[in-house]
Amino acid sequence: MRLGDCSHLPFSRGEAERLRQEDEQATIKVPFDPAFPEDLRLRTLAGRPILTWPATLPERDPRGVLSAGRFECWKKASDSKVGIAGSYFTYKGAGRVAIHSHLEARLLTYFEMCPFVVEIRTQYPAWDREKYLSNCANEKRMRKTEIMTIDFMLRLYIPGHGFRYHGVSGKPSAFLKDDRVVRRHDREADNLWLWESTHEAMTEKTVPDIEYRNLRRLLASMRHTEDIGAYTLRAAELARELYATKARGPLSRVLRLMSNRFNRSTRSTYRIFAIAHFLGYLRWDHRYPLDARLPMMLMRGE
The missing domain is CATH 3.40.1350.10 (Trna Endonuclease; Chain: A, domain 1)
Structure with a gap:
């Protein structure tokens, strides 16, 4: 290590580069x-x-x-x-x-x-x-x-x-x-x-903080769901519509549009949205927070 080299310290540019490389390897x-x-x-x-x-x-x-x-x-x-x-x-x-x-x-x-x-x-x-x-x-x-x-x-x-x-x-x-x-x-x-x-x-690095928070929010929307299997068809339908939609704006607006399209309550749509992730029909891009006030960020392909 050279004299004055701080790349090993937290919040340094060196640490930022290491974290970037780890993130690339994980993807x-x-x-x-x-x-x-x-x-x-x-x-x-x-x-x-x-x-x-x-x-x-x-x-x-x-x-x-x-x-x-x-x-x-x-x-x-x-x-x-x-x-x-x-x-x-x-x-x-x-x-x-x-x-x-x-x-x-x-x-x-x-x-x-x-x-x-x-x-x-x-x-x-x-x-x-x-x-x-x-x-x-x-x-x-x-x-x-x-x-x-x-x-x-x-x-x-x-x-x-x-x-x-x-x-x-x-x-x-x-x-x-x-x-x-x-x-x-x-x-x-x-x-x-x-x-x-x-x-x-x-380790604790396996699941990044932002992904952990996102997953907990999805699980919270599924709370008290007794029969997940009964939602399978609805989850698949919602996923197909969300991947095809050209609607823009915050996630809350997009899911509200889906609620109107399927004639469901907003709460029910959030539940189905979470179940679609649980079953694998939807995949959130966990580089971004899952927040009703922010845009919908779904992953496509592998």
Whole structure:
């Protein structure tokens, strides 16, 4: 580093350039390659899936663990000693799930609105199979310390490749290169790979602040929706009209025009607008805030 070089400091031009490069890398979409499934990264996965709802789930996954709805989080929110834990409702988790930090809550919001994700289970138990079989043979129980938890176990649907399971560990970026964290993530990935599940680590940088706020606003518009599947046709119709419309002005004006066109209340139109994002019919450009007072910024193409 040269004397007087401040490029490493926050809010410097050097940091701005690094953030720009990270943003460009994050926007490059990569098709899933079945020859290298370990390279799967959800944020950069190419494709335009449309979520079928309600999702049809097997009773158990390949490891024999119950699917969402009957699955019990191995580590309850009350077990947390670090971070802000809580119990969060999620449609894809078929009820409430345990979350152990604000970072996990942030990732949960992203997974809930990502149409690649069909099912969410949090605090998923994983253990050494050989040790488990040895304990069974000797009529011994596994100690709680011998069972690690994966922050998220997702069931993905990738068009052209079907369903697959994908584990995610949420960890602050400052700790990502810590030796203990690296070893832990390696153990998680090795354990999941035994049954052909992939794994990746995500940080607070995975979901930018503006996108997190946008997704929370969409979820707020879906609040108290009991049957998302009943809105599928209306969501598809609204998406088709919004992509075709030449209406300009703030989002509130555009959705008010759609309310009049379909003879619906404005509140109902906002709900359908959010559900269209949940199902994948619409995609917001998260470089821009989702605000009723600002223009509508939808993404087209990949």
